[in-house]
Amino acid sequence: DSGVTQTPKHLITATGQRVTLRCSPRSGDLSVYWYQQSLDQGLQFLIQYYNGEERAKGNILERFSAQQFPDLHSELNLSSLELGDSALYFCASSLTTNYNEQFFGPGTRLTVL
């Protein structure tokens, strides 16, 4: 158990809908990262927050957004969902941003029908 929690574990929804994925980092970790794992793209970095502020952006679509709250939990919002958004979404946390190892949550499997 990495100490990172993600809810829900599974999510099935329809195209055009909006969903919110939630992540709680390990106790004491200030940095939260979101990654998407799909068969065609592999594991790709989406976005990072550090102590409530956006720190880096990767291949994140404009339909996706995220935030980190004062208690350091983070939410990833996916809107206008398309079939291609079906994937495993991981949250990871690390102590700071200085090349610390990132500990991953169990992931949320999103299926868009």
Added chain:
Amino acid sequence: AQKVTQAQTEISVVEKEDVTLDCVYETRDTTYYLFWYKQPPSGELVFLIRRNSFDEQNEISGRYSWNFQKSTSSFNFTITASQVVDSAVYFCALSEAAQGGSEKLVFGKGMKLTVNP
């Protein structure tokens, strides 16, 4: 741009065999970190090791060992006397300095290891 290549996509071995997973990386940074993660069938990503670019000493942890060679930009992972529980997808990753000073992980495509009894 930084890149991680895991040329092998899938390997199947018999229990107790040794197996080496190759990882080659590209980066222009002088300071970087390399990682290995394991993804068992249950799906979670398990951290195995972190190595910084200034430390080329090999590392051993039980049946696992890692060989970092800067000259060939490789960070290979060997499992000695493999066991069925080692069956998983293994990812090599490189820590890339993104804008704002943060470090995101760039992953290879993963290598699926199947250990048969």
